[in-house]
Amino acid sequence: MWRRRALGWLFICITSLVLLLVRLMQIQLIETKTFSKHNVNLLEESVKQRTQELVIDNGRGNFLDRNGVMLTHKKVAVLVLFPFLKKMDWEAKKVSEISGISEDVLKIAVEGAKKPFAFGDPQPVELTSSQMERINGLKIPGVFAIEKKFERSEVPAEQLIGLTGENPKELKNRYPNKDLSEKTLLGVSGLEESFDEFLLPEGKSKLVYHVDGSGGPLFGIDVKYVDPANPFYPVNVRTTLDKNLQQKAEGLVERYQIKKGGLVLLDIEDNSVLAMVSRPSINKKDPYSGGGITNMMVKQQIVGSVFKTVVAAAAIDENFDDPTRFFDCSKKINGKPELKYNYGMLDFVTSFSRSCNRTFGELAKELQKTNPHILEDYAAKLSLTGSVGWKGDVYHTSDFKQFADEDKGRVFLSDEARKDANFAAMSGIGQHEVRVTPIAVANMMATIARGGKKEAVRAVSKIEYKNGTTMVDFPEQSIKGDTISPYTAMKLQKLLREVVLNPNGTGRWFKDLPYEVAGKSGTAETGKYEDGKQLHNKWFAGYFPYQNPKYVLVAANLDVVDSEGGVNLLFADMVKMLYEKNHSNEE
Template sequence: MSVARRRGRQRRIFVVLLGMSLGLAGVLLRLAWLQLSPAETVGAGAAHLLSESVAQRERELVLDSGRGDFFDREGLALTGETYEALAVFPLQAKSRLAGGAADMDKLAAALHVPPERLRVWMQSLKEPAFWHREGARIPLKLSKGQLAAIRGLRMNGVRVLPYRSRYPDAFKPMHVLGYVSQHPELLRRDYGERLKERTMKLSDQTGGAGLERSLDRLLQGTGPTTVSYFTDGADKPMHGLEWRLTRSENPYYPVRVKTTLDRAIQDKLERYVDAQGLREGAVVVLDARSADIVAMISRPQLPDGSAAADPERYVNHAVRAATPGSVFKLVTEAAALEAHVTNEGETFRCNGDYGRYGLHCWARGGHGDLTLQDALAGSCNVVFATLAERMDARTLAVTAEKLGIGEQVGWASGSAFAPLKKPLRLLPEEEGGLVFESFPAVRDGGQMAQTGIGQRDVRISPLQAANLVVTLLNGGIVQEPRLVSDIRYANGQLLAKLPRQTLPSRYGRISRDTADTILAGMEAVVDRGTGQSIRDGIWSVAGKSGTAQVSLNGREKLNQWFVGYGPIRSPRYAVAVLSENRALHTSNQAAKLFRGVMDILAEPDDSQGKNE
């Protein structure tokens, strides 16, 4: 080999070795950079790439949110129903039919829809979904015949799966339980840490009102039950990997919340008030001995999951304070008796005109001579304005507080509720109401007269009004109406017991004699007074009517009330009915509803008296 050829060969070998050395140096530099660069950057990128890869292959559908359920006092479910529904996952049209085109027609026939409509719906899916009837808020509950027809089909990405509905179609949404919805702002406020940890998403649902709101942290549970369907990047099924079920194995969740509600009574009263045309207002039924909430109805009806333009539909009128009118005369009489500015034997004179402040009695020409009991029975404005003017504002306000008026009365833990590690109020929307917006700097006779007949600043809720009756029946002892009796883990183990509680006033309580005098007057209301129209019924009842003048959008309206109890000899229930914003010169709808409610409660097949 010549010297020239040998030198050329050596140069080529040198170039190759140099290139290899430079390549190896580049690899070493790259490895060094990866070692020295921040680990979080690499990890985040890797996680992102992994999630993108999985997202191309996995479609997830929630079968059960894992949320805890509510039960009535007898253990009957108020929420939660599991049934078979049709689930469909997005796929290419040509990948859908494993058994032939006829299967699509058979599926459409089983669902009672045109095949083309079903085909278009399937092709429009971007995410997995359950089949709904048009306009329905929850997936279609498949019948036995539909199940038999569908299970014989061979269609990829189509399967019958168990679906758990939070609010079954058979139950109307109830303000007392509240609702769940997607509410990112509430999630950010309540679950900031879980959002950071990615154990919750802003798209998750949370309690928006009622018990769903107050007990949300316990109801959330440990996660949903989901089913995943695997496809490739072209939305074709990955055979052998298609389905995967994921669920929590925690034996303690979801929790079971036992309420004091009676589902049978609640359902009957819901149907009754709708049949009677209650458009705006509330009905509250309390156990006469314990003040436990047996039923609570609010109208307008709570939306069933669809968006409602009218915010009033979300308001629980049973716990919203409203002008009470003559119902407040029960408080005025109690204050006058406690202050010894009147007694049962006093006689009054009503000629229909109070003589000042432009105040008149509703009875044209007046009631004439009448006793204190006659005045309550006939709801005489002149007598109760007179009694109010004999007192000062503080005297009336103190008695109201003794009776649980002017403050929230629903069950609250006071101190931290152990499972939540913070105080618990079962009905967070409850308004405390008021007697005076502010105490007058100098005595104001007109203010006292109008307050004494339940006008001016006075506001109470139907819950407070019903509880006022329970307080009178129990000799002046104010109790906190309870809505939940206990909370248990999924395995039945007790998580928390919510005991009955009293709500003592710093001023003590009214005397039993005062309470008995007022109860006798309430009997007279129905026997010979403003409640005579509801005297006939299954039970003998006692109560007090009320009509308050209010303004709605600049127009004068009426709040119509009736509160009372029954049966008289052995009271079982205290009831408050409010019909709001009624037209002038209309009969008292609340009184009529009260009689109907009492007759329903008196029916022999209800579950009265069985609460613990």
């Protein structure tokens, strides 16, 4: 009996020791970097227990503007001090003389420090290259002058670039075959999301020193620089944005109190985004509240009379633009008397410049009789439907999209609406089911300005390795499908210019601008009300200079009452700003 009991205990002990050994092997040898369901890196965590560190660069890729300026972060030359200095007699006076920071202030900062820190953080004192060189020349242990990466408090084009965040579940779902720390930042919107796989960190750059249980130096005062040692990472995503233009555009949107809406500025030559502003702004404390995380410039909006450009293109090709024909613009689209916008009898060109609803409602109905799909066909030819952002195969990713959250435009939702004359008339003036994105409207204007050449819109020109060589190029790209003819484009160009030149045109406010502008206005009823008042989307979309087109600008103010919230001043000031910038550069 006692032998059986002893054997039983022996078996239990041996089994327990084997299980313990297996567990230790799992921890020490097998799952050192991905322990437990949380993928804890045990090596990193054990090092953390006996070290203190200052992260210089988190290792995630960077966004640059077209001139190479960092957008989301900035590198600042800072003074770094380690807490073990409090136990030493160090040359604070010399550091003070070089940096211009009071000796007493330096010593007080060190005395209160438990970890290494950049002096003055979160608003660090910035050093010159000369100061950096002289401080490092002192070779004081625990005193360094380095360039550290800081996140900008105000990020330009924040909705376009997007946000990052920690999400272990999404991380595992998105990258099941990668060994990544749970704390790895993920792109959750905008370009941060689109380019996330390229931006993932290889590791952090940091200054490290070993400490004992009391926080004192364990192996003397030797500080080590730890770096992933990969000359290619982190990568830089070079956007097509101009940081200076972007900041000025955001300033103007704020000045004119655009609470919902924004603007898109394109470079016509390479069809790239120079500036993009979306409102409301992102609430940094709660990004998903208030709609700020949404980039309104790539989302469907009711466009109103800007859509008359599509009807005009179809009318030109179908020979419905007879200059001898007059339309009764004293009547509304439904035939009732027009009291507010009674323009009398107008021809086709004047109807466009004054934005007569009756004319384009009638034309839309007549065009629909020839082909129920004609409005959709011409909207597609002018790149208003479908997506307009750059897309293609990049490495192993097929159908890669620069604008991951871009909506597609539409004209009709059903075949019944497509064949209904009244719905066709409403669609002809950009109401009913017509929805387009501001970026697509900008691309329509660029297509017309280029004589019918239809191209995809880029926000990124290339991805560069850390050493400056190109990793991925995003060349100019044509959009597939039919487009308007050069003749039709020329006729549309004249119509858009007449909107500004006509003394009663809806764009007459832009006649005396330093650049000659061509464009189209739009005021759409949204179906929403505030205090019993109908809300509107207000637009102006155009390009300039007229004779030698360089820029496309679309300004939109969404969900505002009819008597407020125009975009003319915003559009005009953007044109003036661009003119002044270009001519000051010439001087």
